[in-house]
Structures are given as C-alpha cells and as structure tokens.
Amino acid sequence: MAKEKIKIVPFEMKFLKDYYWGFNTEITKYQWPDPFGTVDDARKLLLEFLREMERGDTLIYAILTNDDRFVGSVEMHGLSDDIPEIGVWIIESEQRKGYAFEALNKLIDLAREKFEKNEFYYEADIRNEGSMKLLNRLADDYGIAEQQLEEVVTDSGKELRLQGYVLRAK
Numbered sequence: 001m002a003k004e005k006i007k008i009v010p011f012e013m014k015f016l017k018d019y020y021w022g023f024n025t026e027i028t029k030y031q032w033p034d035p036f037g038t039v040d041d042a043r044k045l046l047l048e049f050l051r052e053m054e055r056g057d058t059l060i061y062a063i064l065t066n067d068d069r070f071v072g073s074v075e076m077h078g079l080s081d082d083i084p085e086i087g088v089w090i091i092e093s094e095q096r097k098g099y100a101f102e103a104l105n106k107l108i109d110l111a112r113e114k115f116e117k118n119e120f121y122y123e124a125d126i127r128n129e130g131s132m133k134l135l136n137r138l139a140d141d142y143g144i145a146e147q148q149l150e151e152v153v154t155d156s157g158k159e160l161r162l163q164g165y166v167l168r169a170k
Helices: 013-022 039-055 099-115 129-138
Strands: 006-010 058-065 070-077 085-090 119-125 142-146 150-153 159-169
Touching: 006 099, 013 039, 013 070, 039 058, 058 099, 070 099, 085 099, 099 129, 119 129, 129 142
Parallel strands: 085 119
Antiparallel strands: 006 058, 058 070, 070 085, 119 159, 142 159, 150 159
8 A cells, every 4th residue: 555645634724825825816817716815815715714614515625735735636526416526736836736626536436435425526627737647547446427528718818618427536
C-alpha cells in the first residue's frame, strides 16, 4: 500500500485565509466561480457550505499535507440527490503531486460508506489538462459516462467548455 500523501478533514473556518488566497485567478480559470473579491466574500460562501454540510447535503473537506499544511479543498454537493457532484482544487504550488486524486478518492470512499452513494457527477472544462488527467486516473475504478458538452459564458465573461461525466463505481 502506497504511503498516503495527504489527509482530508472537515472544513473549518481556521482554513479561511488559506482557502481565500489559494482560490486565485489561475485556479478558477476554467471554473464557473471567480476568485473571491474579499476574505468576507469567501467567509460567506464557506459558511453557507458548512450550513449545507450540517443539513447533510454537502461535504466540504480541507486537504492537508501530513504536516498539516492546507493545500486545497475537496467537495461533494447535492448529497441528497441520486448523483452528487464532486469537485477538488489544489493550490498552484502543490499541483501535480497526486493530491487531487488521493483527496477525491478519500471523499468518494466516505460517501460510498456513509451515504451508500455509487455514482458521482464530475464536471470540468475540457481545456483543463489537470482535470482531464484526474478523470483518466479515475477510469481504473469507475465506469465513466460522458455527458453532453456545454459551452457557457459566466457572469464575469469567462467562456467555458464544460464536459460532465457520471462516474459509476465498478
């Protein structure tokens, strides 16, 4: 068994500033959301996610290295739906180390065990190389059904080419 590189822990507001600074223009380049305008904007959204977690509809976890450095977030939204949506982001300086793959697997394992979920929705812009590589790594353990490509323009003017995928546990 390979040594675990990271751990995921339920998100707490002590990670707010790390989340705010890490969720920057490069991270959000191919995502619907934009970077937060202020720390207070980040606080408002994260508090809403935590309320959703209390209600049992969202899972939001901080991704920490083994020495407790914050390196990103892994989330599952729509937990009460048949097919909840999964997502992950890793701060720029920590990308390409396998953290996203490990964190997403940990969250999916938790959802399978605790909530008996076996299908998950994953969406990414097809130009996001890291997200596409992550999807390919997941193909060993999940059947992947490609959904229709959606070309959208966000409120801030970003042009996205979003491809959805349904992952079904093998």
